[in-house]
Amino acid sequence: MKKLLCMSVTGLLLGSAAFADGQTLTVGTNVADAGVLDPHSATSTADKGLLHWMFNGLVRIQPGQSNPDFIEPDIAKSWTTSADGLTWTFALRDDVDCHGDYGRIDANDVVYSLTRASDADRSAFAGDFAAISSIEATGDFEVTITLANQIPSLLGLLISYHGGNIVCQDAVEALGDNYAQTPIGTGPFMFAEYQPQQFIRLVANPEYFRGEPQIKEIVYRYIPSDSTRDLAFQSGELDMMTGRQDQIWAERIKKVEGANLVLMSPGEMSVLSLNKTMAPLDNILVRQAIAHAINREELVAFRGADVIVPAISPVPEGNLGYTDDVPQYAHSVDRAKALLAEAGYPDGVTIQTIHTNNPGMLPTMEAVQAQLARAGINMDITVVEHSTFHEQIRKDLSQVVHYSALRFPVADVYLSQFFHSDAIVNTPSGVTNFSHCSVADAQIEAARAETDATRQLALWAEAQAAIMEDLCAVPLFQARLLWVWNDKLDLGVEVAGSLNLSPPVTELARFTD
Template sequence: MSKKFGKSIIAAIAASALTGWIAPGVAYAATLRVAVGAADISTLDPARASNTQDVAIVSWIFNGLVRFAPGSADPKRIEPDLAESWTSSPDGLVWTFKLRKDVKFHGDYGTVSADDVVFSLQRAKSPDTSSFSSDYAAFTSIEAVDPLTVRITLSEPVPGFLGLLANYHGGNIVSKKAAEALGAKFKAAPVGTGPFQFDKAVTQQSVYLKAFPDYFRGAPKIDDIRVDLIPSDSSRELAFRSGELDLIYGKREQRWVDQAKSWGNAVVDIFAPGEYRTVFINMARKPLDNVKVREAIAHAINVDQIVQFVGAGVALKGCSSVPNDYLGEDCTWTYKYDPETSKQLLAEAGLKSGLTLSAVVSSSSAQQPIMEVIQAQLADVGINMQMKVVDHPTYHEQIRKDLSDLVFYGAARYPVADSYLSQFYHSDASIGKPTAVTNFAHCDAADADINAARKAATDEERIKLWSEAQKKIFDQVCGVPLFSLMQVWVHNKALNYGYVLKGSLNLAPPITEQATLNR
């Protein structure tokens, strides 16, 4: 490099520090400024995190034994992460994982060992420490063969087994030493191995992460991440458009997406998986214990109108209790919008003059407007749905206390039927039980088929059992499937993810060591 050219580069960089301008092609490390749609963080413990904002931050801090390729939610693209290789027995019941050497945890917690993996997966398996324990019910043994080898023995073949060990939910590996030392404080000061490490959090304001220079894939190109907690869609939009933010959680409505695409500095990311929206009907509360009343609700809801309201570009109509495009989805049985039949069923149930129901509803823009549409549809047949609108964390708290007749809920899970059937429709997952997950309906019609599918030797047999389970759930009318709502984020053109974003099971763009900012 000539002295003259070198001086010009130095001058350009000096000028950029004063004016914000940077020479084309010259990238520099900086703070990635992110905003999520929440008033606060609930937990950063990966075995407990289920809210979108929590899961997003967790995904930048932790690794699994395996991972979904960045930008993908495709189970066929699972690749090594903390494990460098693995083998399985011919019957699929014994899996052995060889760990990478010298992978460092954040802080002073040493390197990853088989003991950390055993501790993490046992933690994921226990309902006392995990919100996803039912996923790991078939894990009969998790043992350290040697310091860098882990063997997992299953009681039965598990559909999508590797997905349970990926960088998602209970598959994230924590430091045993840190979790034991911090105890209950771990959820607010997590320790992982990912490209970014927890720095600090300011309640109802921001969470700060900083680059982990010893990340085993290489030091991140971004210095740190500031995640602002901004529940207002309009406030996030204003901050983004004024240049204060680089990446924001978007409003999942077609009109908003179309507007965002016209912003000069914006790139709109619409990606899978969709969070599958369902209205669950609480059969434990009268008069919803009467199947005719549940059928009346199902026939009163016009899903086509809801999808039109949300927008076909971000909403994909559902047809079954199992989400769109999951292995095992069966669209044979769907509820038909028929308000006259709905009124007739109410009359047959002794409710000709109608009834009043209650629903705890999140003030989130992805929920309240849709529930207002459903409220109007139900009113047309004489059902008065009284909505108790609360902030999103309170909504999660109250629906898990069985306080709602109808529960509107959306979630994305590993894309096989078992994950959804087990968590939303098996009686073991019913709200109020020690093993509760998200069965808000107290559905129990398909337990035998769900259990049998887990033990099935072939996918053909398993799919047949899942189909029967969906039929029984349909007949019991545990809920009304609505649509899959795709993920919507917006980033400015200065942010380069370093991959093509098509999907993310963690519901947010993965921020890896390859991400760059050029502004």
């Protein structure tokens, strides 16, 4: 373990500074409070977006992009791969410092980080790393990763997102349980202060290896009310904010003077997972009735065609391995009612769901609730705060889970995290398989190791067809991420998308006036 320097972490975290106009970026997000800020445990959209500005991975997707074609070095400066694709060796930069006095990142920190990300007791993303058989420091600034079998994209696991975020071992061990609310990273901005249900304050990292940020402070405010957030932006209290994922909002905000609206790609995949272990959803006829009762075109009209794209497969359109050759369930209230009667429920059924109060998600679930009611399916919604929602659905407490996710755009990621039995929630390796789906395990596993690209695509297609045949979940739509910032803020890059769920605020960002 590296020796800590003299400055205390308390001084770093609690120190306050007043910055001149043009040096503070104020951001409004649409949740009521922070959840978990440990990057290996954070699962909520708002938390991951904030961590985007604080952490690095071995590699990253070029800021402003979301396509794997734009992967580039981050903490790793280069890498080599063995002929069989099972051994990857990463040469690290030797000038990456942890925030505060936690020393320089070296191979031991990287090994610690990825080992921690692979541990189900310490990481929400452990299942993603199942194919890794060893992670070793093969030099002070060299790490070798060995795979048990080939996977579609190791680099996709090592970007600065989810388990790929590199943490500082000394900081994690020194802060213990407090690390979840006082994250220490290596990125352009450092954690400084947290006021519950109000804001988190970040300050510029003067030792950032790509250069000191031009913006000196970020105030990340928790404003769950859309109208309050909109008024704060229009009055100049906010420089940037999370937008509402519907077209009416987008058209209105575009008319605000000085507003720069960006619809980022790829879209979040919105899916209704059906817990097959809970009656009446253990009856496939009931699951089929739900699928037929849902009207995607109505949902698109409700949210807006520029913002929403209907989904028919459990893998998002545009991902490597996507297919539309899957069983489909045309909207038909009469068919839904007939299926319920055949299942032994001629008078309808009642199902339960726990749902977030996030204003970007709740209206969709209320619209689905109204659609189901037409077919005699009563869906009782228990609304909870967003972080509580994530906690409770992972304890397997909800019959129906409406979940929106943006992942590395390869079919294996969505299939493994949402539909492989290893990912069933409330189990040691649980991730986000809320339906207890297992019908496509064989195809998912075979595709991971398949070296023939054509055969791999076929296996992914078979998996998607099996999942839709068994109706583990009902895909709803893909919703693009809407962010708006004032036109005096120059992020230094063109923003087409972001897997990290927030725009790239890097050392390049600045105010132009």
